[in-house]
Amino acid sequence: MVICTQNVHSGELLDSYYGAKVPPSSVCKSCEFIVPQESTSLRTQSGDQIYISTQHPSSQPRYAALRQTIMRVFTIESNHDMNKPLSFGDSKNGYSVSLGFKLIDDTARGSERRYSLIFTCDSEQKLYENYSVILDQLIAMVKYITTRSMHIIGNRRKNENNNETYLRRGSRMPKIKSIIELLQDDNFFVKLHLWASSLLDQL
Structure with missing residues (x-):
């Protein structure tokens, strides 16, 4: 879990939604929530x-439910076309629709990194009433991310000698990287927050 955006009514106690700063020793670089000024939210x-x-919800029941959802997404995706959305859920962990994607990275195991955008709702009815809007927004964000990634890769490969690249690739060890590094965008999580907020505001 890298980033979690929640909808809060103004009358609710906001402090209960802010996550604590996660110690660097507790999270790997590829899963770190990185925003300007080292903020936690x-x-x-x-x-x-x-x-x-935030990095994750402060509510322990919600955190546990989302972990179960994430584990299910990546378990199912091993036998599922990542270009197609997944829909599943139950009354305990909530109802979700997710859309996975891969980013090419020569320093990753298998030369790719897998991610997923997940929308979760407590109400199955509300999820499916808004399914088209949610899916359209997931598709748009995945397209933005993957297009930017391919553009960066294309530019890098234009500036590299193919033979030298091949030789270097063979000696590379898997390296931990944040999606911010892959997309060369220090404000990526800010953009993702604004996108998620806009999506929630439409519903």
Whole structure:
């Protein structure tokens, strides 16, 4: 879990939604929530709705439910076309729709890194009433991410000698990287927060 955006009503106690700073020793670089000024959260308000993004939810039951959802997504995806959305859920862990994607990275095991955007709702009915809007937004964000990644890779390969690249690739060891490094965008999580907030605000 790298970033979690939640919808909060303005009358609710906001402090209960802010996650604590995760010690560097407790999270690998590829899973680190990195935002400007080393903040632990991002916040946007629209009317009486507040959208908060943190590394993970402060609520232990919600955190446990999301971990189960994430594990299920990546377990199912091993036998599933990542270009197609997944829909599943139950009353305990919530109802979810997810869309996975891969980013090419020569320093990763298998030369690729796998990610997934997941939308989770407590109500199955509300999820499916808004399914088209949610899926359209997931597709748009995945397209933005993968297009930017391919553009960066294309530019890098244009500047490299193919033979030298081949020789270097053979000697590379798997390396831990944040998606921020892959996309060369220090504000990526800020953009992801704004996108998620906009999606929630439409529903």
